[in-house]
Amino acid sequence: MIRMQPSTAGPGGADGDEQGGSPPCQAARIAPDYFDPLAVDAKQARDVARWRKARREELLAHRAGLSIAARQTAAAAIARALDEVLAAHLPDPRGRVIAGYWPIRSEPDLRPWLARLHERGAIPALPEVVRPASPLVFRPWHPGAAMRRGHWNIPVPASAETVAPEVVLAPLVGWDGAGYRLGYGGGYFDRTLAARQPLAIGVGLQAARLATIYPQPHDIRLAAIVTERGLQYPPRPGMA
Numbered sequence: 001m002i003r004m005q006p007s008t009a010g011p012g013g014a015d016g017d018e019q020g021g022s023p024p025c026q027a028a029r030i031a032p033d034y035f036d037p038l039a040v041d042a043k044q045a046r047d048v049a050r051w052r053k054a055r056r057e058e059l060l061a062h063r064a065g066l067s068i069a070a071r072q073t074a075a076a077a078i079a080r081a082l083d084e085v086l087a088a089h090l091p092d093p094r095g096r097v098i099a100g101y102w103p104i105r106s107e108p109d110l111r112p113w114l115a116r117l118h119e120r121g122a123i124p125a126l127p128e129v130v131r132p133a134s135p136l137v138f139r140p141w142h143p144g145a146a147m148r149r150g151h152w153n154i155p156v157p158a159s160a161e162t163v164a165p166e167v168v169l170a171p172l173v174g175w176d177g178a179g180y181r182l183g184y185g186g187g188y189f190d191r192t193l194a195a196r197q198p199l200a201i202g203v204g205l206q207a208a209r210l211a212t213i214y215p216q217p218h219d220i221r222l223a224a225i226v227t228e229r230g231l232q233y234p235p236r237p238g239m240a
């Protein structure tokens with residue numbers, strides 16, 4: 001299995017991308033979970049944003065380099081782990097709205113999992129960016145549903161109907177053991193989860209784990225994180 005060695009130096013740290021001589025930010029020295037919103041200054045926010053951009057590029061390049069077979073194996077294992085999480089939270093999915101995503105940029109393809117839920121009577125949904133810097137909107141989807149191109153060319157259901165999912169899969173570019181997600185940098189999922197509270201389950205590769213994503217006040221902790229190695233968050237007793 002291919003392993004990724006994510007850089008461990010934090011924002012403003014000596015990870016080789018510092019340009020100027022400004023003092024390093026202290027985010028790496030405090031507990032990653034502790035954030036006093038009043039203490040978050042513009043410089044720290046910029047440091048974190050720059051650090052995240054660099055990690056996103058590394059993680060996306062790693063994922064894109066995996067074979068199709070490796071990605072399919074991972075997606076199948078993620079789907080099995082998701083079934084377990086769902087069984088615990090939503091034993092009978094009939095009539096319940098469960099949002100996935102249309103895979104882009106080598107994301108695990110969980111459409112077969114959504115299709116199985118559809119067969120079991122659930123209402124799968126997919127997200128759409130309808131307005132920049134706004135929460136996502138979800139539209140019902142089923143295998144074979146008519147699609148159109150949305151923002152960023154991501155296919156979205158052609159239906160004008162919107163639904164409110166009880167469960168939302170959040171594809172992970174990166175993640176950390178405290179339950180935080182690194183996405184593509186639009187802040188869409190955070191805005192969506194801030195606006196309503198579905199059960200948000202992060203899905204991604206084990207290799208995309210970071211020591212911390214340096215959670216900021218806008219970052220919302222996921223309810224669960226699932227990789228090809230099963231449930232990673234919340235941690236199970238005895239798990240490293």
Ligand SMILES: Nc1nc2c(c(=O)[nH]1)N(C=O)[C@@H](CNc1ccc(C(=O)N[C@@H](CCC(=O)O)C(=O)O)cc1)CN2
Pocket residue numbers: 101102103104107127128129136151152154171183184185186187188189
């Ligand atoms: N398959 C899939 N569909 C999805 C998501 C996803 O993560 N995966 N999303 C999950 O949210 C939404 C789309 N998310 C997006 C996030 C960022 C940008 C974007 O324009 N990014 C800028 C960088 C922004 C920045 O760094 O300031 C860019 O790449 O130019 C577009 C869409 C909805 N659909």
Ligand SMILES: Nc1ncnc2c1ncn2[C@@H]1O[C@H](COP(=O)(O)OP(=O)(O)OP(=O)(O)O)[C@@H](O)[C@H]1O
Pocket residue numbers: 052181182183184185186187188189190191194218219
């Ligand atoms: N609830 C919110 N209200 C206002 N701004 C927000 C909110 N959530 C995120 N943002 C802004 O969105 C930007 C990107 O955030 P972040 O780096 O966390 O994106 P991401 O979670 O990786 O992206 P995405 O969810 O789209 O894949 C940040 O500049 C942040 O300030």
